[in-house]
Amino acid sequence: MPKLVCVRHGQSEWNLQNKFTGWVDVDLTEKGENEARNAGEKLNGFKFDFAFSSLLKRANRTMGFILEGIGQSDLHVERNEALNERMYGDLQGKDKTQIAEEFGTEQVHIWRRSYDIPPPGGESLKDTRERVIPYFEEHIAPILKEGKDVIITAHGNSLRALVMHLENLSPEEILQKEIPTGTPYIYDLRENLEVKSAKFI
Numbered sequence: 001m002p003k004l005v006c007v008r009h010g011q012s013e014w015n016l017q018n019k020f021t022g023w024v025d026v027d028l029t030e031k032g033e034n035e036a037r038n039a040g041e042k043l044n045g046f047k048f049d050f051a052f053s054s055l056l057k058r059a060n061r062t063m064g065f066i067l068e069g070i071g072q073s074d075l076h077v078e079r080n081e082a083l084n085e086r087m088y089g090d091l092q093g094k095d096k097t098q099i100a101e102e103f104g105t106e107q108v109h110i111w112r113r114s115y116d117i118p119p120p121g122g123e124s125l126k127d128t129r130e131r132v133i134p135y136f137e138e139h140i141a142p143i144l145k146e147g148k149d150v151i152i153t154a155h156g157n158s159l160r161a162l163v164m165h166l167e168n169l170s171p172e173e174i175l176q177k178e179i180p181t182g183t184p185y186i187y188d189l190r191e192n193l194e195v196k197s198a199k200f201i
Contacts, residue, residue, distance in 0.1 A: 001196065002144040004166075004187040005043065005151045006159050008179045009062040010035035015181070018096050022088035022122065025056050035182025036062040040069020042184055042201050049148035051075050052140060054083040054155060062182070063153040082135035085155035089122025115171035125174070129161035136162060144193055159185075166195055 010032030014021040028036065043066060051067065053059045060079065067073050091099055091111070100108045111119040118124040143150055152159070156179050164174040166187065179185065180200070188196040 001191070002147050002189050002193075003046075003149045004140075004144060004189060005046065005048070005149075006162065006179075006185045006187070007039050007062060007066065007151070007153045008156055008159055008181050008183070009056075009058040009153060010039075010065075010182040012058045014093075020088040020091040020094055020096060020099070022085055022092040023056070024092050026058060028058050028061050032058070032181065033061070033065065036065035037069060039182045039184050040066040043070050043151075046070055046151075047149065048072060048075060048151045050140075050143050050150045051077040052083065052150065052152045052154075053077050053079050054085070054153075054158065055079050055081045056084055056155070059083070059153045059155060063151070066151070066153065078139070080135060080139075082131045083152065083154045083158050086125065086128040086157035087123040088119055090120040091122065113175050115175060125157055125160060126171075128157050129164065132158050132161040133165050136165070141193060144189060145191060147191070166193070167198065 009028065011029045012021060012032055013026045013029055016029050051063060053063045063077055067075055110117055114124065116124045116126040118127060140150060159179050160174055160177060163169065163177060183200050185198065185200050187198050190196055
């Protein structure tokens with residue numbers, strides 16, 4: 001049975017600074033690097049056939065630390081913007097507290113936690129899902145159906161979109177699902193990609 005391991009990148013510089021990040025290509029903090037190394041340690045004993053990541057360095061560097069930790073630094077990583085974080089549009093680079101003061105806490109909560117209401121100039125989770133899932137179905141699902149093991153390093157919302165798809169979650173259910181940084185989420189899948197089990201380690 002194939003395994004799919006999803007890892008949200010380690011803490012980024014703008015996670016630390018409480019800024020909306022989206023597609024801005026910020027790096028990992030020292031803590032984020034350590035989270036990525038720890039993820040590699042947790043995955044000791046795993047061997048992957050394929051690796052996928054977004055175009056953003058925080059996800060790519062997380063992948064690098066993980067593959068180094070499991071002795072697979074030479075594994076090719078397929079990178080694509082379809083796996084990028086949700087685009088936060090006009091909010092990108094702005095402090096979350098200041099945005100809440102400017103627009104109101106309730107409005108910011110709607111932008112961050114509604115399924116289909118995007119922030120100005122940005123994407124909703126629904127929009128993010130509409131690019132993540134076609135990419136998954138075309139490029140990743142066929143590999144898993146061959147019984148190959150796959151690792152993906154991506155972002156809170158792009159991974160949320162994938163989790164929603166794999167676990168058949170409703171918009172309300174997926175919004176309650178937290179995906180912590182640097183914590184491997186392991187799927188055991190059946191041949192038809194039905195989820196047999198899913199757990200964080």
